Amino acid sequence: MRAFSERLAYLRESPTRKIDALRERLRREGRDVIVLSAGQPSIPPPVEVRRRLAELLQEESMELYGYTPSQGIYELREAVSEDLKRLGGLDVPPDQITITAGGQAAMFSTLATIIEPGDEVVLMDPTYFGYKPLVEYFGARIVRHRTYLENDYQPDVERLKEQITPKTKALILVSPDNPTGRLLSPEAAKALADLAVDHDIWLVTDEAYKTMIYEGEHVYLYKLAPEHVISINTFSKDPAIPGWRLGYVYGPKDAVSKIKLVNEEMVYCPPSFAQRMVAIYLKSDVRFRYIKEFVAAYRARRDIVIDALRRYVPDGRFKVPQGSMFVFVDLSKYIADGEAFAQKLLEEYSVALVPGSYFSDVYKAAVRISFVAERPERLVEGVRRIGEALAK
Amino acid sequence: MRAFSERLAYLRESPTRKIDALRERLRREGRDVIVLSAGQPSIPPPVEVRRRLAELLQEESMELYGYTPSQGIYELREAVSEDLKRLGGLDVPPDQITITAGGQAAMFSTLATIIEPGDEVVLMDPTYFGYKPLVEYFGARIVRHRTYLENDYQPDVERLKEQITPKTKALILVSPDNPTGRLLSPEAAKALADLAVDHDIWLVTDEAYKTMIYEGEHVYLYKLAPEHVISINTFSKDPAIPGWRLGYVYGPKDAVSKIKLVNEEMVYCPPSFAQRMVAIYLKSDVRFRYIKEFVAAYRARRDIVIDALRRYVPDGRFKVPQGSMFVFVDLSKYIADGEAFAQKLLEEYSVALVPGSYFSDVYKAAVRISFVAERPERLVEGVRRIGEALAK
Numbered sequence: 001m002r003a004f005s006e007r008l009a010y011l012r013e014s015p016t017r018k019i020d021a022l023r024e025r026l027r028r029e030g031r032d033v034i035v036l037s038a039g040q041p042s043i044p045p046p047v048e049v050r051r052r053l054a055e056l057l058q059e060e061s062m063e064l065y066g067y068t069p070s071q072g073i074y075e076l077r078e079a080v081s082e083d084l085k086r087l088g089g090l091d092v093p094p095d096q097i098t099i100t101a102g103g104q105a106a107m108f109s110t111l112a113t114i115i116e117p118g119d120e121v122v123l124m125d126p127t128y129f130g131y132k133p134l135v136e137y138f139g140a141r142i143v144r145h146r147t148y149l150e151n152d153y154q155p156d157v158e159r160l161k162e163q164i165t166p167k168t169k170a171l172i173l174v175s176p177d178n179p180t181g182r183l184l185s186p187e188a189a190k191a192l193a194d195l196a197v198d199h200d201i202w203l204v205t206d207e208a209y210k211t212m213i214y215e216g217e218h219v220y221l222y223k224l225a226p227e228h229v230i231s232i233n234t235f236s237k238d239p240a241i242p243g244w245r246l247g248y249v250y251g252p253k254d255a256v257s258k259i260k261l262v263n264e265e266m267v268y269c270p271p272s273f274a275q276r277m278v279a280i281y282l283k284s285d286v287r288f289r290y291i292k293e294f295v296a297a298y299r300a301r302r303d304i305v306i307d308a309l310r311r312y313v314p315d316g317r318f319k320v321p322q323g324s325m326f327v328f329v330d331l332s333k334y335i336a337d338g339e340a341f342a343q344k345l346l347e348e349y350s351v352a353l354v355p356g357s358y359f360s361d362v363y364k365a366a367v368r369i370s371f372v373a374e375r376p377e378r379l380v381e382g383v384r385r386i387g388e389a390l391a392k
Numbered sequence: 393m394r395a396f397s398e399r400l401a402y403l404r405e406s407p408t409r410k411i412d413a414l415r416e417r418l419r420r421e422g423r424d425v426i427v428l429s430a431g432q433p434s435i436p437p438p439v440e441v442r443r444r445l446a447e448l449l450q451e452e453s454m455e456l457y458g459y460t461p462s463q464g465i466y467e468l469r470e471a472v473s474e475d476l477k478r479l480g481g482l483d484v485p486p487d488q489i490t491i492t493a494g495g496q497a498a499m500f501s502t503l504a505t506i507i508e509p510g511d512e513v514v515l516m517d518p519t520y521f522g523y524k525p526l527v528e529y530f531g532a533r534i535v536r537h538r539t540y541l542e543n544d545y546q547p548d549v550e551r552l553k554e555q556i557t558p559k560t561k562a563l564i565l566v567s568p569d570n571p572t573g574r575l576l577s578p579e580a581a582k583a584l585a586d587l588a589v590d591h592d593i594w595l596v597t598d599e600a601y602k603t604m605i606y607e608g609e610h611v612y613l614y615k616l617a618p619e620h621v622i623s624i625n626t627f628s629k630d631p632a633i634p635g636w637r638l639g640y641v642y643g644p645k646d647a648v649s650k651i652k653l654v655n656e657e658m659v660y661c662p663p664s665f666a667q668r669m670v671a672i673y674l675k676s677d678v679r680f681r682y683i684k685e686f687v688a689a690y691r692a693r694r695d696i697v698i699d700a701l702r703r704y705v706p707d708g709r710f711k712v713p714q715g716s717m718f719v720f721v722d723l724s725k726y727i728a729d730g731e732a733f734a735q736k737l738l739e740e741y742s743v744a745l746v747p748g749s750y751f752s753d754v755y756k757a758a759v760r761i762s763f764v765a766e767r768p769e770r771l772v773e774g775v776r777r778i779g780e781a782l783a784k
Contacts, residue, residue, distance in 0.1 A: 002594050002620065003561070004650055005508050005530075011653050014660075017462065044454050054446035062436050067634045070409065101493050101637065104660040116397050134657060138397075169395075202394050228394065242459045243664025245493065245637075258396055261403050265526060268406075268496035271663045272635025 010136040015129055015358040019342075023352050034382040037352040038373040039178065039325055041240040043294050045277070046286045049239070053277055068272045070264035072099025072248070076275045079282035080248055087210070088220040092250045098260040099270045102245035103208055103234030107134060109262040110230055110249055114202050115140045119169035124155060126328065126359035126366070128178040128206065140169065144361055149319055149330065153182040157191035164195070170202035171195075176209040176218065179328040179359050179368040181321020183216045193224035206232045209324040211291050214299040216322045227252050230259075235274070237325070238291065239281050244274040298325065298372050301379055305371040308380045312387030325372040328356070332365035334390040341389070342367060349385040402528040407521055407750040411734075415744050426774040429744040430765040431570065431717055433632040435686050437669070438678045441631070445669055460664045462656035464491025464640070468667045471674035472640055479602070480612040484642045490652040491662045494637035495600055495626030500526060501654040502622055502641055506594050507532045511561035516547060518720065518751035518758070520570040520598065532561065536753055541711055541722065545574040549583035556587070562594035563587075568601040568610065571720040571751050571760040573713020575608045585616035594647075598624045601716040603683050606691040608714045619644050622651075627666070629717070630683065631673050636666040690717065690764050693771055697763040700772045704779030717764040720748070724757035726782040733781070734759060741777040 019037050026033050044050075056064050071077065077094035084090040100106040107130060115121065117139030123131055125144040135142055143163050147153040155173070173192065175184040184192075196203040205221045210233070222229040230251035236242035249259050263270070281287060302320075305327060309316055315333035335341050338355035345351050356366030367386075371379060411429050418425050436442075448456050463469065469486035476482040492498040499522060507513065509531030515523055517536040527534055535555050539545040547565070565584065567576035576584075588595040597613045602625070614621040622643035628634035641651050655662070673679060694712075697719060701708055707725035727733050730747035737743045748758030759778075763771060 002506075002592055003508065004505055004647070008505065008650055008653065011657050013653060014462075014656060017656070020461075040454070040458055042454055044452060044457055047452075050449045054449040057442045057446040057449075060436060060439075062432070062434055062632070065436055065633050065635055066432055069412070070406075101659045101663070105658060108658050113396055113400065114394070116395065137657065200394055240454070241457050243457055243661065245659055245661070245663045255396070258400055261400065261405060264406060264409070265403050265529065266497060266500050266658055267493045267637055269635065269637070271493070271637045271666065273665055274663065 007137055011133050016354060019346070019352055019354065022346060026346070026350065031350050033346070034351045034378050034385070035373050036369045036379070036382050037354050038370055040242050040373055041237055041294065042373055043240060043297060045239040045241055046281065046290045048286050049277060049281045049284065052280055053273075056276065064273065064276065066272065068269045068275060070269050071097075071260045072270050073272075073275050073279065076279040076282075079279050080250075083282050084250070088218065088223070090220055090222060092222070096253050096256050097248055097250045098256050098263060099275060100247045100249060100263050101267045101270045103232055103236060103247040104130065105245070105263060105266060106232045106234070106247045106249045107131065109259045109266060110204060110232060111135060111138050112262045113255065113258045114170055114230070116169070118167065120165060120167040121169055122160070122163060122171040124173060125361055126179055126356065126363050127172070128174050129358045131172050143168070146362060149317060152185070153177060153180040153319060154185050154188045155192060157188065157195055160195060164199050164201065168199065168201050170204050172204040172206065174206040174208070176213060176323025178209065178324050179326050179354075180319055181324045181326055181328065182319055183213065183322045184219050186219055189219040189221055189224060193221055193228070196225050196228040201228070203229045204232065205229055208232070208234045209237060211238045212295065212298065212325065213323040214295065214302060214321070218323070222250065230255055235278050238294070239278065240294075241274060241277065244277070245271055246274040246278055301371045301376055302327070304376050305369060305379050305383060308383035312384050313390060325370050327369050327371065328359075328366055329369060330363060330366045331390065335365055338365050338367050345386065345389050349389050351382045351385045353386075399529055403525050408746060411738070411744055411746065414738060418738070418742065423742050425738070426743045426770050426777070427765050428761045428771070428774050429746050430762055432634050432765055433629055433686065434765050435632060435689060437631040437633055438673065438682045440678050441669060441673045441676065444672055445665075448668065456665065456668065458664065460661045460667060462661050463489075463652045464662050465664075465667050465671065468671040468674075471671050472642075475674050476642070480610065480615070482612055482614060484614070488645050488648050489640055489642045490648050490655060491667060492639045492641060492655050493659045493662045495624055495628060495639040496522065497637070497655060497658060498624045498626070498639045498641045499523065501651045501658060502596060502624060503527060503530050504654045505647065505650045506562055506622070508561070510559065512557060512559040513561055514552070514555060514563040516565060517753055518571055518748065518755050519564070520566050521750045523564050535560070538754060541709060544577070545569060545572040545711060546577050546580045547584060549580065549587055552587060556591050556593065560591065560593050562596050564596040564598065566598040566600070568605060568713075568715025570601065570716055571718050571746075572711055573716045573718055573720065574711055575605065575714045576611050578611055581611040581613055581616060585613055585620070588617050588620040593620070595621045596624065597621055600624070600626045600629060603630045604687065604690065604717065605715040606687065606694060606713070610715070614642065622647055627670050630686070631670065632686075633666060633669065636669070637663055638666040638670055693763045693768055694719070696768050697761060697771050697775060700775035704776050705782060717762050719761050719763065720751075720758055721761060722755065722758045723782065727757055730757050730759050737778065737781050741781050743774045743777045
């Protein structure tokens with residue numbers, strides 16, 4: 001009998017994809033939509049690196065086109081190892097790194113590796129919407145740990161301890177956070193690491209935004225619990241190649257070698273062209289200049305959005321993001337249903353954003369606003385229209 | 393408790409990866425290995441296309457770098473739709489096509505979509521080694537259908553009927569075949585299509601080599617049973633970008649939309665740079681000239697290998713491949729264990745090939761020889777050494 005796997009029921013189209021589809025329809029209707037929904041940088045990769053790639057494309061050889069090892073080319077894994085040392089003082093040798101076809105493949109392969117049906121996995125509330133469907137697809141039950149603006153969206157480790165059971169397999173934590181922009185505090189990080197070791201659970205740390213920091217410092221959980229931390233990373237944000245699909249996982253050697261195997265079965269090897277690109281980038285002088293440039297640009301835009309929110313949405317409650325691309329605004333003084341509001345905002349005011357319900361079971365009156373995907377004047381105009389829509 | 397998923401036991405490192413690792417060690421020892429193992433073209437993509445890409449890399453925009461729709465950019469799906477029409481007279485609209493991160497992702501996502509634990513899946517014997525671990529990982533039992541050189545490695549549909557049970561979910565067939573190079577005959581194709589419809593099972597057809605044909609014509613099973621055929625395709629062979637990871641699936645709309653969803657969860661979107669490249673290629677005048685050129689080049693190399701086999705390995709039995717990159721040689725007149733022979737050949741004669749046991753439960757005295765990855769004089773020398781090793 002032709003039929004489809006029942007497990008597919010857990011996989012739903014990404015909510016931002018739904019917004020993209022609606023945006024696309026409005027665009028075809030000639031509407032100019034202000035995009036505050038996209039988690040995609042607007043500053044392209046460094047021109048020096050692009051020029052070097054253009055040269056390589058002229059060479060008459062298969063070298064640029066051939067398969068690479070499943071874990072990625074050694075040159076890139078070495079460059080990542082050195083990068084982690086320079087960024088955070090980490091000591092992660094190349095054989096504890098596997099390159100993946102983007103952060104999504106890093107997430108999929110990591111969860112495929114560690115989850116057994118019947119496990120429990122702790123997710124923050126709010127957290128990045130990409131984890132829920134995967135955790136459920138692999139057969140685990142989700143336990144939500146609510147975090148609060150009043151507590152800077154830090155996990156409450158005493159409360160967390162009560163949520164851990166013998167079935168708990170992993171705790172997933174995004175820092176710098178999507179959607180709240182908070183950095184994990186050193187105290188919370190230490191308590192989380194101890195918790196993971198004491199209960200012998202995996203701490204899956206999503207460090208997608210680790211070089212997008214405007215104030216404060218990123219804490220590398222791996223330094224605190226190297227045997228218990230698996231780290232998910234992406235080159236989508238830095239150096240801004242989301243479509244090229246490249247990321248990596250680092251962690252204990254046995255975990256990484258299994259994650260590599262899953263990636264081999266999923267995609268055989270990560271895209272070679274992107275691997276060459278990022279190896280050139282990470283090893284070049286451009287690396288830290290480029291980070292400095294985009295951080296300055298995105299910090300300025302963050303400040304513009306924060307100012308506009310204070311002006312046009314005075315009763316919105318939010319944390320000023322220390323990192324990432326987003327501000328998460330609680331609009332419960334204005335509305336109850338962020339999803340209905342987001343739909344109205346898009347259809348009537350041509351502004352796209354992501355409702356809080358995509359990240360949370362409780363923050364349904366919140367919305368996530370991206371401050372990286374549009375130019376400053378359009379950011380202000382977008383927030384102004386949010387205020388206008390809320391006033392109605 | 394930190395632990396790993398038990399299902400991972402079904403995933404084994406690709407056998408050609410093991411050979412690659414050994415080759416790499418020998419290379420470091422300064423040994424010049426003749427590579428008859430690799431299923432990787434040696435003629436790079438058309439220079440016109442590479443030049444156009446190099447130009448695009450100079451543009452100051454995020455367009456080349458951003459996420460694409462999960463199913464791939466419309467321009468590419470349209471180009472694939474037109475290509476299928478020109479190649480085979482197929483009528484497959486863009487919404488029945490989903491672009492994937494290579495043929496491997498096409499395989500993984502298709503099997504994830506159709507297999508339920510407890511299903512049975514019929515594989516030819518011999519067949520491409522990539523299917524077995526995935527079928528088992530997703531929880532199905534493999535039923536082997538042996539094919540014979542005497543019968544041109546065609547499936548025997550009467551015998552197949554006896555192997556179909558109520559649990560049979562799918563039959564997977566590679567044509568042009570890896571490892572035997574046979575094209576499915578029109579009669580066998582018709583009988584297979586009828587079988588799939590009569591028993592309402594999926595016919596998964598792997599068409600990786602559909603433009604690598606030296607004699608005869610490729611039969612598109614989709615034309616015979618459009619509601620029952622899911623087709624796996626890759627751009628790794630044509631236009632020779634195996635490392636860039638791009639492929640596609642076409643089939644019934646409901647199946648393709650579910651396969652798309654799995655790909656979205658696995659990798660979010662296929663690599664955008666490769667998508668742009670192939671869209672340019674498929675729509676360009678270069679397309680059919682390029683196919684003509686590589687087919688002529690690889691046909692000449694095939695003939696060189698066939699001649700060398702007849703001269704140096706006179707008791708080897710094989711089918712002259714009508715397509716693909718390989719000749720599958722039964723060496724049972726010389727040896728019993730192809731795996732031990734392959735190992736000895738690599739270590740003592742510096743020639744890499746793939747033993748038959750990787751493709752088969754029965755053809756253990758066979759080896760697969762690739763005729764595309766080396767220059768003609770090295771192909772002859774490689775076969776000469778095979779003869780020498782067999783003579784000992």
